[in-house]
Amino acid sequence: MNVKPVKIRGRVKGVVANIKCLMPHPMETGTRRDDAGEFIPAHYIETVTCLHNDKEVMIAHWGASVSKDPYFSFKIKGANAGDSVKVSWVDNLGETSSGDIVLK
Amino acid sequence: MTRGTACLVALLTTVGSASADPESDRQALTRYFEQRFPDVEVAAHIDGAYALNEQTREQWLAMEDFPPYEFSVDDGEVLFDANFEDGSGYQDCFDDGNVKADYPYFDHERQTVVTLELAINDCRVASGEEPLAYNGEDIALLSAYMAFASRDSVIDLEVPPEGLAAYEAGKQYYYSRRGQLNFSCSQCHMLMSGMKLRAETLSATIGQVTHWPVYRFKWQEIGPLHRRFVECNEQVGAEGLDYQSETYRNLEYFLTYMSQGLPLNGPASRK
Amino acid sequence: MNTNFSRRWFVKSLAAVAVIVSFPGVVFARAKGAFNAGKTNDVVDVLFGDLPIEESTEITFKLPDIAENGAVVPATVATEIEGVTQIAIVIDENPNPLSAVFDIGEMSLADVSTRIKIGKSSVARAYVKTSDKVFMNSREVKVTIGGCGG
């Protein structure tokens, strides 16, 4: 699968940064069948790591029941413009991708 | 309203006018929906069923906050910017892509309705490229990008006299009963608009074509308007026609005129 | 903050059947057992062991009453409760009820949103864990078959 970067949007309001991201990923449960009736193997994001200025602020663990092209939004305390936010994921097949922004 | 007058009103409103011209058809249809949904702005119908059901609208807005079709728009932009073998590209036919408000139009040489999808293939063939399949992914991605680039431009269709026959054909299709269930599009999307069929709220005729292509969660991908026509046909037991068949292009022509003056808001997400 | 974060994780990972993935500086537990569990009770056992679970309306658990489409259901869990370390979303009727677990670091607010798949109408649960207690709020979600039935 050609891995695509994570799309991130971030806005600082006061000292809280509201981060929203969208991750292109099929999120296959392993129970779905393709047109030929064969099972499509399970392929889903297992771990999402969120860094604020390279420090871990959140780790999410996901099952296959998170929707396709997962959406994830979270809030960071003590953030201000110029800070960096990076979100990266690892899936059950070991593929990985990430995306990062500088907060405005 | 007593039962008697109700029937009288129903009779009056359904007595068909002779072959009226598109503009008076549109005004009559607009009045119909203004009376049926007094507190819904006509322009609000560009959000389809979500203009008529508050509960589902809330969920829809949560989806539109960061919709999955953004990837299709990005991928479509990559395709749009790529050059053809001969060095030309889509920009030579469509500038920056903000052209969807000009489609569909009635083409004088070919004496037929030309939709954006047809124009995309015209542009490719003119540069010696292979035309794209109308049910393929690439044309959906390109239309997604161009729909996004055309957002907020207003539908300003002009039906030339030579295009009236195509317009009337689309109108006839919309108001004719078809399929084993013997329904016409207008019965669901006009007479029953705002009501429910099982769990589905029925959208109104006006605004039905302003937000295509659409990322339907049912499809888990973005798809063109004619894919929805096929689905609707099959749900009343009628055989779906080919994408970009003349019948479907005429139907899109009629429906686009019914949304005349409304802003484009594609692509959109739907259930 | 970082050392304190990993010590708590180190203790937890010993209990759960965990696949240790080498991660610079942080040992974390994927709590595989919790995601493979077929029933909510098993999920809760793996995630929270014998910590007391208390129903609480302090948790804002936003989920539609009737899902537009079971494949993509917007879900938000937010709370003002102090000292939250973990949030979990569980759908009773899903084949594997546990959908997602969020480990909330010191610098994060306990306020997360995502979109999940719900197989059929079900009770959905949001668990919020602090160091010594677990709070839970739940609500009904109806999932309808799409289409006009033609």
Add this chain to the structure above:
Amino acid sequence: MNRLISLLFLLLMCVSAQADQPTIDSVSEQIRQAEYLHEEARTVDHGWVITRKLIEQAKVALADEQLISADELSKRALRTAQASVTQSIRQEEVWRARIPSS
């Protein structure tokens, strides 16, 4: 032209009604008529999904020499094909009544 078809069809129905025992020929004839009328409806965008399915099932039954079920399926296919043709003729006359007038 459409009006002629419905008359032709009614005539055919009377003839085939008298044949008690279905034969390969009578069933094939019914399938052919159903296909003809189905095409007739399709040319004016009034084809039904059920007609195509019944025709296919009738052909399969005929190929398996299941004469009774092939006869029944081809009769049903003929009826639905005819209904779709009738629908197309009827709609031609009445669709304007549904346009909201000013």
